[in-house]
Amino acid sequence: MLSLFRRNKVLTLMASAPSGFTQPACAQALLALPRRQKxxxxxxxxxxxxxRQFADLYQGPLNRYAELVQQLPASQNHHHAHPGGMLDHGLEIVAYALKIRQTYLLPIGAPPESQSAQAEAWTAAAAYGALIHDLGKIAVDLHVELEDGKxxxxxxxxxxxxxxxxxxxGRSYQLHGAAAALIYTQILTPDILDWLSGFPELWSQLIFVLSGHYxxxxxxxxxxxxxxxxxxxxxLGGNPARALAAPKQSLQRQLADGLRYLVxxxxxxxxxxxxxxxxxTQDALWLVSKPIADQLRAYLLTQGIEGVPSSNAPFFNMLQDQGVVQTNDQDKAIWKATIDNACGWRNTFTLLKVAPALxxxxxxxxxxxxxxxVQVQTASTLEQVSEDQTSADPVSAPAITVVPVPSHPPTPDETAALLALLTDSESKLPPGTEACTDASTQHIAKTGLGQEFMDWLKDGLASRRIIINDAKALVHTVSGTVMLVTPGIFKRYVQEFPTLEAQAKAQNLNAWQMVQRGFEKLKLHRKTGKSLNIWTCQVIGPRSTKQLRGYLLxxxxxALSEMPFDNPSLNLVTETAEDCA
Structure with missing residues (x-):
């Protein structure tokens, strides 16, 4: 079957590139590695x-993607930072996206015949969105120079x-998501775009993905x-099965518990x-990077926790990926700061920044x-510390990075481990994704809309269909309990049960407001000191501060079978809580 993706004579990389340069390759050569073929x-x-359909809808875009990204990495020192990392990441994320897409009937809430008619388009859109989501990096993160100096x-x-x-x-981390909109037509042909534009709900969601507005x-x-x-x-050496199926906060909790114990x-x-x-300090706990990495790793191993990276660079990446440490203005885990005790002692260290509330x-x-x-250095040339450094000196990046063709592809064991996660084709449909029918509406009438909402919420959290403590999540943990972001979580429920719109119209309400009132009647939420329903949280990030409003259970x-620790990026602001508009 793999012969579908090979030519009888695969073109090889030319060896005549000048010193310091990489010779570009055709798609067939770039995709010929065994792991990529699998x-x-x-x-x-x-x-x-x-x-034939696969060649038009998938192989063509993948070929064009390969020839565009060549041997460029996906990041400087985070994930897929090796030569060809962008291509590897692109293939992996498409495979994972197709696996996840199989657990949904799309569009959510549409009649079965409509879902069947749109199935291929939604599958392709998931693949395209995944493939292109990081493509903007080659437009705004990298400076690529050709042999002639152009x-x-x-x-x-x-x-x-x-x-x-x-x-x-000085590149901006957020910019690459929007920059993909500049170049996605290099991957998707006018015929593909014409086809997808015929499905309005899909089309609007895909446009938001391609422009970075998740x-x-x-x-x-x-x-x-x-x-x-x-x-x-x-x-990064973690467990992708956990990212697909297990609660994201479980590894996060293990890391935080260990860090809390050590400190x-x-x-x-x-x-x-x-x-x-x-x-x-008032707003942060600064920990010397190498000792904390060594001791936290040792603690985790004594607790029988598997998959802990043995070297510090991927270990720092894991802490960053799990949200345990706060990132600097270059979106890196390692900060550099000068400590002065005002009594004659002064030194510079590489540090991890942790929220004190954690x-x-x-x-x-x-x-x-x-x-x-604690005087933080913000030089954009600061490099990630290696596992052999207790405190790093500034590292000046070379003007040009030479990217050789990888001589050591992933081992067969690594390839098998990845593919094993992608081979089970049978997946149960998560609760709540079935098309809403008259029968389901009648069930809501019998059990109460508020209770039906809570059942949907619990099922969604248990199946990981509703994400938690993510930047775009509608459910967070704060002050030892669960916060439901309003009105977003109620609007999400209505999207999956669109027949509620007709009921709400009869009551001169928005459908989400009707669901919200049903939830309030259950009296499962806390009131503020002013006996109001809605609480306010400040969301503090490395570059911005905003507010979330919602209910505290x-x-x-x-809602959850096990309580994770509080989201360290949220601060409850009780004195400014206001009622729902």
């Missing part, structure tokens, strides 16, 4: 198309002459995000005479803050 075979199986941009088309590249200084991309955005998490977990029981903080394990849930338990200063276990 991924292509898996994609073909999940697409369930004839060879700069190459992806809108010029595939690279046709020897090239080399370097990462741009908060508006609904179920298609959710599929791409989950697939991306699985591919990143695979690359509270063994570390010396804010030592007045100089060196310490860390320093607590260690001490009660502010009264925190030690006194550091009386000296009396008992988080009403």
């Amino acid at each position: 991924l292509l075979g898996n994609i073909w199986q999940r697409a369930s198309l004839s060879h 700069t190459w941009h992806p809108w010029h088309g595939p690279i046709r002459s020897p090239y080399r590249f370097r990462y741009m200084k 908060e508006h991309a609904e179920i298609l955005g959710e599929i791409v995000v989950k697939a991306d998490q699985a591919s990143v977990a695979q690359e 509270r029981e063994t570390y010396k903080l804010n030592q007045p005479d100089g060196p310490s394990d860390g320093w607590l 260690i001490w849930s009660d502010p009264n338990e925190r030690p006194s803050v550091f009386s000296g200063t 009396n008992d988080g276990l009403t």
Whole structure:
């Protein structure tokens, strides 16, 4: 079957590239590696198309993608940072996206005959959104120079002459998602776009994905995000099966519990005479990077926790990926800062930044803050610390990064482990994704809309269909319980049960408001000090601050089988809680 993706004579990489440059290759040569061939075979199986249809809808875009990204990496020092990493990540995330898409009947809430008629289009849209989601990186993160000294941009088309590249200084992490909109037509032909534009709901979600607006991309955005998490977990030595099926917070909780134990029981903080394990300021806990990595790894291993990276670079990436540490303005886990105790001792360290609330849930338990200063360095050239460094000196990146053809592809065991996650084709449909029928509406009338909403919420959280504590999630954990973001979570419910719109119209209400009132009648939520229903949380990120408003459940276990720790990015603001508009 894999012969479908091979030519009888595969073109090989030319060896005549000048020193420091990489010779571009054709798609057949780039995709000829055994691991990539197996991924292509898996994609073909999940697409369930004839060879001719697959060639038009999948093989063609994948070929064009391969020739556009060539041997470029997917990141500088995070996931898939090796030569050809962008291509590997693209194939992996498409395979994962197709696997996840099989667990849904799309569009959600449509009649079965409509879902059947649109099935191929939604499957292709999931694959395209996944493939293109990081493509903007080659437009805004990398400077690619050709042999003749000219700069190459992806809108010029595939690279046709020897090239080399370097990462741009001061690049914005958020920009690449929007930049994909500049170049997706290099991958998707007018015929494909004409076809997809005939499905309005799909089309709007795909446009949001291609422009990086996942908060508006609904179920298609959710599929791409989950697939991306699985591919990143695979690359960083984690467990992609956990990213697909297990609660995202489970590994996060293990890491946080270990970190909490070490800081509270063994570390010396804010030592007045100089060196310490860390320093607590008003807004952050700063921990020396190498000792915390070594000791946290050892603690996790003593607890029987598997899959802990043995070297520090991927270990820091894991902490970053799980949201345990806060990232700097270059979206890296490692910060560099100068510590001055104001008494003659001063030194520079590489540090991890942790939210104090992650260690001490009660502010009264925190030690006194550091009386000296922590001066953070923000130079864009700061490199990720290696596992052999206790504190790193600034590393100046070379003007051009030479990218050789990878000589050591993943081992057969690694390939088999990845493919094993993608081979089970039978998946149960998550609860709540069936088309809403008159029978389901009658059931709601009998059991009560509020209780039906809670049953849907519990099923969605248990099946991982509703994500938690993510940047775009509608459910978070805060103050030891669950927060339901309003009105977003109620609007999401209505999207899956569209016949509620007719009932709401008869009551002169919006459908989501009707669901919200049904939930309030259950009296499962806490009131504020002013006896109001709605609480406000501040969301603090590395570059912005915003607010979320929602309900706090009396008992988080009403919705979850196990309570994760609080989202460290959320701060409950009780004094500004207001009623729902």
